[in-house]
Every structure is written in structure tokens, then in C-alpha cells.
Amino acid sequence: MSMTITEIEKQLKVLRLSGMLATLESRALQANQSNAGMVEALSWLIQDELDHRSSSLRQRRFKASGLDEMKTLTEFDWGFNPKLPKKEIYELVTAKFIQNGEDALLIGSPGTGKSHIAKTIAHASVQLFQKTVYREAHVFFEDMFEAEQIQNRKKVFKLFTQADLLVIDDLFLRKKMPKDAADYLLDVIINRYARRKSTVITSNRPIEDWGLLLKDNAASSAILDRLLHHGHLLKFEGKSYRLKEAAQRLSRLPNNKEG
Incomplete structure (x- = not known):
């Protein structure tokens, strides 16, 4: 028994085939105009469904990651700081290091692009359908502290330790x-190291100062030992992009010579 387009659409809704549903009419018209066979037309609809599901999964992964913007390297100004480790950065953005269970530390002066690169890596990870978690450092610690206060530590700890990529920024x-x-950082890093899950950390403080800043030299040594064992250490040197952008904004303001 043949079905009308409207009836087919109803069945696609029941089957939750949203990708096929969205393109059914246009694909039917395309098949009619090109005299396509049933198998060819069906293959178009199946690909539409696969593309729709892939897009939806990426959107869900991005929303769950904690990222607030989709950073890429296309808008990154390499000429401003020519000493940045460009080759190593591009290698990290391929996300191959995540598949290998490696880590990365991006260390350097404020405003030199560490957060931009970290977000770009996280975005690339999302595009590859990997479970990705991004947190600014103070939010990471707040999440851990709050989880303990409301006795939800197991759930938050699982989020931070089982993601394919964890980014702790600044x-x-x-x-x-x-x-x-x-203790929070050590517990997460040790667990991720044991699982061979990748971690990216950015900081404007040299790793030699971490023990003093954490007020625990032993914990700092254990954290760095695991991060650097299968890790990449990238040093960011140069001028501040933020100061450059601030200067550009000021230069565009009308000159006020009065008062």
C-alpha cells in the first residue's frame, strides 16, 4: 500500500527520523526531476539523517562542554607574536594527542593567546564527537567545592575524570x-592519568612556582609528573593581544582635547 507524503512524514515523526523529515519533500522533488531510482533516493535520505544526527550530537557535546564560544585558528593573529610555537599548536588542534591519551601545558605571559588556543583545542575535540569539558580554573575549583557541600562529589568527579578532554584555563x-x-587538582589528574584521558592546562605562572601557589610541593610534583609524562609543554612568549585590542579601541575614539 502506497503512502502520501503527509503520511510518510507522520511515520518519520513516529520513528524520530528528523533528518529525513526535514528533507523529504526536496528529495522527492530531486528524485522526480533526475529520474533517480529508489535506492539512490533512499541513500540521499539516509545521508540526510546521518548528517542531522551528527550535527545534533556536536551541538549537545558543545553545550555540555562549558565552552561559551567556538574558537578556531582562522581568527588568530600569528604575526603579532611570531615566537609562538605555531607548529606545536597546530599539532594539538588536530586533537591527535587526545586519541593518544597525552596532555598539554600552555605556559606563558598573560594575553599571549593561551586561552584562545585552549578553546580552539576544545572546539576541535567537540567536532570529533569527543566528550569535552572546559572550565576556567576558578570555576573548576568552585564546582569541586560545591559538589562536596551538597554531597554530589561522585557525579562531578566523574564528569571531570571521564571526559576525553578536560581543559582547565588560567x-x-x-x-x-x-x-x-x-587535593582537588591532584585527585582529578591522578585519575585521568590512570585512565589515559587528556588534560590541557593553561597558566601564566611557571611550573616551578606551582608548589608554592598550591601550598603543597608534594602534590604539585605529583601533578606535574603525570602531566608531563605523556605531555606537551608549550611556552607562550610575546606581547599581550588584549592590550593590543585595547589600544586599537582607544585609537578609534574621537579625540577629546577639552578638559
Whole structure:
């Protein structure tokens, strides 16, 4: 028994084939105009469904990651800081290091692009359908502390330890660290190291200072030992992109010579 387009659409809704449903009419018209056979027309619809599901999965992964923007390298100004490790950065953005269970530390002066690169890596990970978690460092510690207070530590710990990629951005940006910061970070890093899950950390403080900043040299050594064992250490040197952008904004303001 043949079905009308309307009846087919109803059945596609029942079967939750949203990708096919969205393109059914246009594919039917295309098949009619090109005299396509049933198998060819069906293959178009199946590909539409696969593409729709892939797009939906990426959107869900991005929303769950904690990222607030989709950073790429296309808008990155390489000429401003020519000493940046360009080759190593491009290698990280391929996300191959995540598949290999490796880590990365991006260390350097404020404003040199560490957060941009970290977000770009996280975005690339999402595009590859990997479970990705991005947190600014102070939010990471707040999440861990709050989880303990409401007895939800197991769920949050699972989120941070089982993601394919965890990005902790701007570690030590805030001079005053939480009392249990060393324990929180150590627990997560040790667990991720055992699972061969990749971690990216950015910081404007040299790794030699981490023990002092965490107020725990032993924990700091254990954290760095695991991060660097299968890790990449990239140093960011140069001028601040933020100061450059601020100067550009000021230059566009009308000159006020009065007062």
C-alpha cells in the first residue's frame, strides 16, 4: 500500500527520523526531476539523517562542554607574536594527542593567546564527537567545592575524570587559591592519568612556582609528573593581544582635547 507524503512524514515523526523529515519533500522533488531510482533516493535520505544526527550530537557535546564560544585558528593573529610555537599548536588542534591519551601545558605571559588556543583545542575535540569539558580554573575549583557541600562529589568527579578532554584555563590567575585546591587538582589528574584521558592546562605562572601557589610541593610534583609524562609543554612568549585590542579601541575614539 502506497503512502502520501503527509503520511510518510507522520511515520518519520513516529520513528524520530528528523533528518529525513526535514528533507523529504526536496528529495522527492530531486528524485522526480533526475529520474533517480529508489535506492539512490533512499541513500540521499539516509545521508540526510546521518548528517542531522551528527550535527545534533556536536551541538549537545558543545553545550555540555562549558565552552561559551567556538574558537578556531582562522581568527588568530600569528604575526603579532611570531615566537609562538605555531607548529606545536597546530599539532594539538588536530586533537591527535587526545586519541593518544597525552596532555598539554600552555605556559606563558598573560594575553599571549593561551586561552584562545585552549578553546580552539576544545572546539576541535567537540567536532570529533569527543566528550569535552572546559572550565576556567576558578570555576573548576568552585564546582569541586560545591559538589562536596551538597554531597554530589561522585557525579562531578566523574564528569571531570571521564571526559576525553578536560581543559582547565588560567590556573593561578587568581592569586588566592582555595584551601583544598591541591587535593582537588591532584585527585582529578591522578585519575585521568590512570585512565589515559587528556588534560590541557593553561597558566601564566611557571611550573616551578606551582608548589608554592598550591601550598603543597608534594602534590604539585605529583601533578606535574603525570602531566608531563605523556605531555606537551608549550611556552607562550610575546606581547599581550588584549592590550593590543585595547589600544586599537582607544585609537578609534574621537579625540577629546577639552578638559
